Amino acid sequence: MRIVDVAEFYSPTGGGVRTYIDRKFEAAAQLGHELFVIAPGPCDGFEPRAAGGVIQVRAPRLPFDANYHMFWDADPVHRQLDFLTPDLVEASSPWRGAGIVASWEGPVPRAMFMHADPVASYPQRWLAPIATPQRIDQLFGWFWSYLRRLAGGFGSVVAGGPWLADRLTGQGVGAVASVPLGIDRGAFSPGKRDAALRSRLLAACACPDDARLVLGVGRFHPEKRWPMVIEATMRARADAPIALVLIGDGVDRARVARAAAGNPHVRILPPIRDRDLLAAHLASADLLVHGCESETFGLIPAEAMASGLPVVGPDRGGFAHLAQPATSEIYRAGDTGSAAAAIRRLLARDPGLLRASAITAAARVRRDIDHFADLFDHYGAVAAGARA
Numbered sequence: 414m415r416i417v418d419v420a421e422f423y424s425p426t427g428g429g430v431r432t433y434i435d436r437k438f439e440a441a442a443q444l445g446h447e448l449f450v451i452a453p454g455p456c457d458g459f460e461p462r463a464a465g466g467v468i469q470v471r472a473p474r475l476p477f478d479a480n481y482h483m484f485w486d487a488d489p490v491h492r493q494l495d496f497l498t499p500d501l502v503e504a505s506s507p508w509r510g511a512g513i514v515a516s517w518e519g520p521v522p523r524a525m526f527m528h529a530d531p532v533a534s535y536p537q538r539w540l541a542p543i544a545t546p547q548r549i550d551q552l553f554g555w556f557w558s559y560l561r562r563l564a565g566g567f568g569s570v571v572a573g574g575p576w577l578a579d580r581l582t583g584q585g586v587g588a589v590a591s592v593p594l595g596i597d598r599g600a601f602s603p604g605k606r607d608a609a610l611r612s613r614l615l616a617a618c619a620c621p622d623d624a625r626l627v628l629g630v631g632r633f634h635p636e637k638r639w640p641m642v643i644e645a646t647m648r649a650r651a652d653a654p655i656a657l658v659l660i661g662d663g664v665d666r667a668r669v670a671r672a673a674a675g676n677p678h679v680r681i682l683p684p685i686r687d688r689d690l691l692a693a694h695l696a697s698a699d700l701l702v703h704g705c706e707s708e709t710f711g712l713i714p715a716e717a718m719a720s721g722l723p724v725v726g727p728d729r730g731g732f733a734h735l736a737q738p739a740t741s742e743i744y745r746a747g748d749t750g751s752a753a754a755a756i757r758r759l760l761a762r763d764p765g766l767l768r769a770s771a772i773t774a775a776a777r778v779r780r781d782i783d784h785f786a787d788l789f790d791h792y793g794a795v796a797a798g799a800r801a
Contacts, residue, residue, distance in 0.1 A: 421510035603721030618656030638704030
């Protein structure tokens with residue numbers, strides 16, 4: 414099957430969507446499919462990949478994030494779709510790219526993959542002090558109405574996990590399918606624990622070798638709540654020596670840096686693109702703290718779990734579905750005090766028993782090749798249904 418993904422938020426310097434699509438190329442080659450990605454960029458171009466390639470269409474830069482560009486004209490994308498003659502077209506955002514796919518006149522089935530929940534990511538976070546999530550959904554009924562209309566132009570709306578599938582179905586979006594994401598489990602393992610790396614990270618945070626090493630990994634974006642993670646971890650430090658290492662970068666870097674300023678026990682590292690090195694960091698820590706309550710799946714928590722690393726995370730979003738009581742603690746989303754208490758609870762557990770439970774749980778984390786096999790099978794069924 415030839416699949417063309419019109420990917421509005423694919424960028425070489427992007428975050429989770431880039432990681433996901435890069436891995437999708439590998440999986441498509443492994444499973445015998447062709448995959449082409451049409452993405453906006455600074456100029457027209459083509460980058461060959463396993464099983465296909467990335468077609469870059471010249472487009473203006475996104476005003477609020479220099480990592481990305483935004484589709485503008487539909488014609489260049491429609492010409493590429495005409496030329497490629499796909500078996501199925503995927504739109505991997507609900508914005509301009511999806512509108513361009515929906516307006517294409519080609520007689521080809523199409524699906525929309527929802528990588529995020531915009532209402533949970535933004536207004537539910539902004540307005541949390543003054544309104545409940547349910548009330549905010551009502552206030553942004555115009556978005557859900559827009560999404561319901563948009564979804565009418567697609568044969569399927571795919572969610573990367575049950576949390577988002579339930580959200581979409583609850584708002585009346587039709588033809589929703591849950592195809593849970595997964596990770597490259599072979600790249601992450603408790604066996605990649607590195608005592609020397611652990612000692613260096615603790616020393617960089619002015620902590621002795623017997624301190625507890627806490628990690629935070631991901632884009633520096635307001636929805637990730639890194640300043641809250643820093644404050645919560647440092648509150649928990651009142652009970653025991655803790656070092657916090659944040660790995661990432663992004664549009665919120667200045668606010669993250671201010672939250673960590675002057676604290677010798679917090680260290681900020683740039684993004685780690687080397688998967689083996691990231692796996693060693695995860696396996697060498699004592700705890701991962703996750704702050705985002707609007708992620709559809711939670712790739713970093715899943716990679717941490719596959720590394721045998723216990724996780725503290727919020728009670729909403731994809732992580733809440735991944736969390737296992739033997740290796741996780743849950744806190745009220747966006748609540749610094751609740752997060753600090755969850756960190757204390759996890760660190761108060763017996764370290765040996767906790768790590769043994771985490772290693773056992775690592776084997777149950779879903780593999781990404783299983784996700785992609787299910788996704789491509791689903792797309793095949795959508796295409797077959799359209800032909801019938």
